[in-house]
Structure formats: C-alpha cells, structure tokens
Amino acid sequence: MISLHSVSKTFGDHTRSVAALDDVSLDVARGEIFGVVGQSGAGKSTLIRTVNLLERPDAGAVVVDGVDLTSIGSGQLRLARQKIGMIFQHFNLLSSRTVRGNVELALEVTGAERRERRRRADEILDLVGLTDKAEAYPGQLSGGQKQRVGIARALAAEPTVLLSDEATSALDPETTRSILELVRTINQQLGLTVLLITHEMDVVKTICDSAALLESGRIVEHGPLVELISRPGSRLAADLFPLGAVPPHAGNTVIDITFSGGSADRPVIAQLARTHGLDVSILGAVIETIGGSQAGRTRLELPGSAAANAAAIADLRSQGLLVEVAA
Numbered sequence: 001m002i003s004l005h006s007v008s009k010t011f012g013d014h015t016r017s018v019a020a021l022d023d024v025s026l027d028v029a030r031g032e033i034f035g036v037v038g039q040s041g042a043g044k045s046t047l048i049r050t051v052n053l054l055e056r057p058d059a060g061a062v063v064v065d066g067v068d069l070t071s072i073g074s075g076q077l078r079l080a081r082q083k084i085g086m087i088f089q090h091f092n093l094l095s096s097r098t099v100r101g102n103v104e105l106a107l108e109v110t111g112a113e114r115r116e117r118r119r120r121a122d123e124i125l126d127l128v129g130l131t132d133k134a135e136a137y138p139g140q141l142s143g144g145q146k147q148r149v150g151i152a153r154a155l156a157a158e159p160t161v162l163l164s165d166e167a168t169s170a171l172d173p174e175t176t177r178s179i180l181e182l183v184r185t186i187n188q189q190l191g192l193t194v195l196l197i198t199h200e201m202d203v204v205k206t207i208c209d210s211a212a213l214l215e216s217g218r219i220v221e222h223g224p225l226v227e228l229i230s231r232p233g234s235r236l237a238a239d240l241f242p243l244g245a246v247p248p249h250a251g252n253t254v255i256d257i258t259f260s261g262g263s264a265d266r267p268v269i270a271q272l273a274r275t276h277g278l279d280v281s282i283l284g285a286v287i288e289t290i291g292g293s294q295a296g297r298t299r300l301e302l303p304g305s306a307a308a309n310a311a312a313i314a315d316l317r318s319q320g321l322l323v324e325v326a327a
C-alpha cells in the first residue's frame, strides 16, 4: 500500500549537510499498522513527510496505492493527497472554527457541497465519539478530544492511508490508550492502512502489526512484531520486549529460550528441571500475545558450565525451541 524505494533526503547547503534519509526502502501492506521508531534526529518526521510529499525526496520513489507520487504533476498529487490523512502531535486545529467546522474544512478542498460536508462531518464525528462536541471550539476540549477531532478531520475525505506523526506524544497514558484504541478501531472498520512514527515503544507494542527501527536516516531492522519478538539478537525486540533480566551467578550458564506458536503454552521449564534434575532460575521473561498468538523469550540460569548443561540444551533444541547460550 505504501512503498518507499531507495528514498534519500539531505538537508543543508554546501557548508554543512545532514542525510535525514539515506537510501530508505520500506513496504507497508494494505490494512496493516506499521510503526517507525528511532531516536530524536533519526529521520522519522522526514520519513513520514515524504509519504505525502510534504517533503520531496532528493532521490527514490514514493508509491501509495499503486501511484508513484514522485512522478505525477501537481493536480494529480493534490488528488492523491486527499487519500492520505494525517494526524499530528499538536493536533493543528483551527481555533476559530468549531469542531464540525474543522472537520468540514478537510472536505472543502474536495469540492463537496455544503450539505454533503455537514452530513459527512457529523457521520465521522459520531465515529470518533464527539457528536456532542460538534459546536464546541478547540479551546474548550481536552487533549484527547482535540486528537479525536484531528482524527475525524484526517478521515473526512475517506482516505485509504492514515499517517500519524507522534499523535499521542502530548497525551497522558490513559488518553493515549483511548486514542490508540480508536486508531485500531478505524483501521479494522475502515480497512485503513496506518503508518505511524513514535519514540514510544509502548505505542508500537499496543497497536502495531509491524515495526521498523530508523537510525541516522537508515532502516536498520524491520518486520512483523510476532517475528521480531522471536528473532535472536533483534534490537527492536530488545527495546519492545525487554527481558528485565537480573545478573547471573559466576560459573553458571545463562540461556535464552525463544517461544512462539505452540511452544509458548508448554511447561518447558518444569520439564527441563525435572528431566535433568536442574535447579533452574528464571532471570527474566517476556511473553506477549501478538495477533492472537503467544510469543516471547525467557532467560534462564542453569547451575554449572555450558559443557555440563549440554544435554539439557540439546534436549530443549530437540523440542524445536530456539536456545541461545548467552553466558
């Protein structure tokens, strides 16, 4: 649905330049929620702004719903942009317009008639739960309500793609959760594809199907969450699903077991302790339900050296479990 092909963007002049995006390629499937994370300055804002060409890349192609936005004229681009809604950290509402007026604004550019604009605005305000605030002004709303207006405005022209630029970063945790629930609901009800950028791992964990890690303008890792959590050595997985491990005792063996699919609900640790007569300590664990199936990792401490525990480790591996000797 959204494809970036070798997109690069450099800011600056001949004295100093910054490669905000460096040969970035990315595919977001139709109907999925895709999160891009990275530290401040990694290029997240630049990336999301290239998707609707608010930022025109220096090189590469941006394809949305089969249309290469980098190769079309301004008239076609205006039409294509109507199919890409966007929400922002600071909502960007017009304070002089009512809630309904803000939503209708998005429909004025589409050429919809006044009566149709009103009908559509009321329909979408109902969807985001703000029917009773239609006549209110942004200054009379809470942060969460303002973001609901932002979402209603973004959805007004019936887009196929929603871009979210740190949309919950200015909200408290409870409001964040309700806004993320709303995004998930509209993703499912309307089949909308969502690309979001965030510095909050919890946002990705809560609603994303897939994620990518951006570092100094480059995508260093990406994939579906359910794969990432069980990918050995994944930095995204370590950030998204930290093991919270405590230090082991010297001379003992530390192993990381990755669970996914059916292995997540087997009594693996109890069996290991029983079969091999081991005093197993759990140093850390993360088990999550992603997309309806369980996946996770457990860090265990086994008494004695890796050589002494070779049979136990081989036994775990023979059960189809991924086992890494961490120390």
Ligand SMILES: Nc1ncnc2c1ncn2[C@@H]1O[C@H](COP(=O)(O)OP(=O)(O)OP(=O)(O)O)[C@@H](O)[C@H]1O
Residues within 6 Å of the ligand: 011, 012, 018, 019, 020, 038, 039, 040, 041, 042, 043, 044, 045, 046, 047, 199
């Ligand atoms: N208009 C601009 N002019 C010059 N440099 C820019 C411009 N926009 C972004 N940059 C630079 O490009 C790099 C990437 O910036 P970008 O805002 O995309 O990162 P980010 O990951 O969104 O950061 P943050 O989370 O702090 O918003 C930074 O080094 C930034 O200073």
